[in-house]
Amino acid sequence: MEKTETQAKTCASWIEKASRIVLLSGAGLSTAAGIPDFRGPEGLYRRAGVDNPEALFDIERFDRDPSLFYRFHREFLRLFERITPTFTHRFFAALEARGAMEAVVTQNIDGLHQAAGPKKVLEIHGGIGSNHCRRCGASFTLDSLRTLMAAEEIPHCRCGGVIKPDVVFFGEAVRELEACQRATAEADLLVVAGSSLVVTPAAFLPSLCQGKIVVVNRGDFSERYLPRRRIDLFAEEDIDAFFHRVDDGLNLVAPLH
Numbered sequence: 001m002e003k004t005e006t007q008a009k010t011c012a013s014w015i016e017k018a019s020r021i022v023l024l025s026g027a028g029l030s031t032a033a034g035i036p037d038f039r040g041p042e043g044l045y046r047r048a049g050v051d052n053p054e055a056l057f058d059i060e061r062f063d064r065d066p067s068l069f070y071r072f073h074r075e076f077l078r079l080f081e082r083i084t085p086t087f088t089h090r091f092f093a094a095l096e097a098r099g100a101m102e103a104v105v106t107q108n109i110d111g112l113h114q115a116a117g118p119k120k121v122l123e124i125h126g127g128i129g130s131n132h133c134r135r136c137g138a139s140f141t142l143d144s145l146r147t148l149m150a151a152e153e154i155p156h157c158r159c160g161g162v163i164k165p166d167v168v169f170f171g172e173a174v175r176e177l178e179a180c181q182r183a184t185a186e187a188d189l190l191v192v193a194g195s196s197l198v199v200t201p202a203a204f205l206p207s208l209c210q211g212k213i214v215v216v217n218r219g220d221f222s223e224r225y226l227p228r229r230r231i232d233l234f235a236e237e238d239i240d241a242f243f244h245r246v247d248d249g250l251n252l253v254a255p256l257h
Contacts, residue, residue: 004235004237004242004245005245007233007235007237007242008235008242008245008246008248008249009249010233011191011214011233011235011242011246012246012247012248012249012250013249014189014212014214014232014233015095015100015189015246015250016250018100018188018189018211018212019100019188020100020102020186020187020188020189020211021095021100021101021102021187021188021189021190021191022101022102022103022104022105022183022184022187022189022190022191022209023092023101023103023104023105023106023190023191023193024105024106024107024184024190024191024192024193024195024202024205024206025104025105025106025107025108025113025193025194025195026106026107026108026192026193026194026195026196026197026202026217027107027108027194027195027196028193028194028195028196028217028218028239029086029088029089029106029108029112029193029194029239030108030110030112030194031194032086032088032194032238032239032240033083033084033085033086033089033110033112034079034082034083035079035080035083035110036079054170055068056068056069056072057069057167057169057170058169058170058171059169059170059171059172060171062162062164062169063134063162066154066162066164067153067154070149070153070154070155073149073165074149076128077128077146077149080110080128083110083112084112084115085112085113085115085116086112086239086240087240087243087244087247087253088193088239088240088243089112089113089115089116090116090117090253091243091246091247091252091253092104092113092116092118092191093113093116093117093118094117094252094253094254095252096117096118096119096120097117098252101118101120102120102183102186102187103120103121103122103179103180103183104118104120104121104122105122105124105180105183105184105202105205106121106122106123106124106125107124107125107195107199107202108123108125108127109123109125109126109127109128109167110127110128111127111128111129111142114127114129122175122176122179122180122183123175123176124168124174124175124176124177124180124201124202125167125168125174125175125202126165126166126167126168126175127165127166127167128142128165128166128167129141129142129166130142130165130166131144131145131163131164131165131166132163132164132166133157133159133161133162133163133164134161134162134163134164135157135159135160135161135162136157136159136161138157138158138159138161140155140157140163145163145165148163174201177201180202180205181205181208184205184206184208184209185208185209185210187209187211188211188212189211189212189213189214190206190209190211190212190213190214191214191215191216192206192213192214192215192216192217192221192226193215193216193217193239193243194216194217194239195217195221196217196219196220196221196222197221197222197224197225197226198221198222200225203222203224203225203226204225206225206226206230207225207226207230212232212233213226213230213231213232213233214231214232214233214234214235215231215233215234215235216235216237216239216242216243217234217235217236217239218236218237218238218239219236220236
């Protein structure tokens, strides 16, 4: 406990001094919000009856037959209706409101950062908040997609094309990579939260940072792209619990009513 308190105070002092903070968030932050591991025994793959997850997010498979994906996506959206941003989401939203955040770079597709308030969110793997027709490129909000999904198994555009969420599938390029690289390279404090730093190209990003690096992750992470010696502070803690302690010294987050 004493070590955790010391680390939290150190992190808070670095945040107070930093002017270009970047958060790189991964699946651990979504799990903390209540989104289960997709692959677990109670995960979304099993709920949706998906036997081959790789095929689920394959763009060529989607264009041939999008029914597998939409079976999964319905389960995901049902779950998402009950999910709200965590304390950590709200903590970094409050930091942005104070003007200290350069950007949030997230590997998550759930849109919880935006729901918490931040405007500078770079979704490197895309997200469920926007959708486009595969034929004509027309855009659809999440609400409009829900309406179309209620009317038919596979949602279609007026032109007859299939609508696809703006989530990066295998075979598609990641989103906003240059902006992610630039923000990370210019950061004077990079916080990695809930990422095991395995999935590239996001896993490469911390190596670009010339400032301090804080990693908060319950469980280990890959040192292939970020050696332990390059990390200034590693807290192997529950993410929300850690940032609650950090905020004890900053008082950024207003209590929920």
